[in-house]
Amino acid sequence: MISKLLLVRLKDASSTLLADLGLAQFVTEEPLSVSPTAWPEEAGLSHYGYVLENLRLKDKAELDKVIKANDGLTLLDINDDIDSDDALASVGLKVNESA
Amino acid sequence: MAVITGNFPPGPYQATYKGTTVGLMEGPIRHQQNIIALPIRASLWGQNILDYIVQGGGVFVMVTVKEWDAGAKAVIHPFDASQGIFPITGTLINTFFGALVLTALAGTPAATEGPVTRTYPYVGIMPGHNADITFGPVERNVPIVLCALPEQNSTQVGQPKYFTDT
Numbered sequence: 348m349i350s351k352l353l354l355v356r357l358k359d360a361s362s363t364l365l366a367d368l369g370l371a372q373f374v375t376e377e378p379l380s381v382s383p384t385a386w387p388e389e390a391g392l393s394h395y396g397y398v399l400e401n402l403r404l405k406d407k408a409e410l411d412k413v414i415k416a417n418d419g420l421t422l423l424d425i426n427d428d429i430d431s432d433d434a435l436a437s438v439g440l441k442v443n444e445s446a
Numbered sequence: 447m448a449v450i451t452g453n454f455p456p457g458p459y460q461a462t463y464k465g466t467t468v469g470l471m472e473g474p475i476r477h478q479q480n481i482i483a484l485p486i487r488a489s490l491w492g493q494n495i496l497d498y499i500v501q502g503g504g505v506f507v508m509v510t511v512k513e514w515d516a517g518a519k520a521v522i523h524p525f526d527a528s529q530g531i532f533p534i535t536g537t538l539i540n541t542f543f544g545a546l547v548l549t550a551l552a553g554t555p556a557a558t559e560g561p562v563t564r565t566y567p568y569v570g571i572m573p574g575h576n577a578d579i580t581f582g583p584v585e586r587n588v589p590i591v592l593c594a595l596p597e598q599n600s601t602q603v604g605q606p607k608y609f610t611d612t
Contacts, residue, residue, distance in 0.1 A: 356560050356562060356612070358560070383552075390553065391552065393562045419560065421610065421611065438547075438565045438612050439547035440612060
């Protein structure tokens with residue numbers, strides 16, 4: 348099974364987004380509050396991060412189409428060697444503990 | 447109602463190179479990219495270009511560093527702490543290149559409209575570009591053209607990916 352970290356830019360986030368995209372079934376954890384590493388904690392959030400788990404290849408293919416159609420969404424690889432923190436750090440982001 | 451109400455993305459970007467903050471910069475950071483492709487013609491159509499066969503792409507970033515800090519020096523010369531020392535002939539340049547991360551300033555339209563961050567995994571001074579460094583009673587503004595090297599897109603073998611936006 349495939350796992351991914353879905354980043355949603357704040358402007359594009361909504362309470363129904365995951366359901367609208369058909370992804371709610373793959374999310375089992377609370378969303379991560381994410382902000383750029385270069386921002387101070389008080390500057391607030393820039394994204395929400397959703398860990399998607401148990402994706403099959405066909406789910407992944409559908410997800411890729413969604414990502415291509417939405418500029419505010421980014422998909423990062425996570426696996427046994429790369430956890431969420433590593434994935435976020437690779438693109439200049441971090442979990443904002445203050446949020 | 448104002449004429450411009452949304453989707454207008456101005457805002458300064460801060461930069462880190464190889465994990466080190468690049469100090470103040472002159473003007474905006476400029477990103478350029480192009481597609482490389484071979485034209486297809488056929489005698490029936492004369493010199494009309496009927497289509498192109500994609501061969502690859504090119505991605506470049508232009509910055510002008512103002513400060514003489516570790517980040518700026520690394521942008522100018524990523525090969526050695528001493529700017530006079532160059533790599534041994536035959537070395538692959540990617541061993542000296544590193545990640546360039548651009549981050550929109552918090553609270554700006556750029557931070558709302560995005561990209562909030564743009565990360566190039568392998569970037570360095572473009573071969574052939576002359577780093578023009580002033581020594582004198584003026585600002586030491588150094589324009590640098592950086593070229594990006596691709597990594598493989600995780601979703602498709604053989605597909606180059608030059609940067610990631612968030």
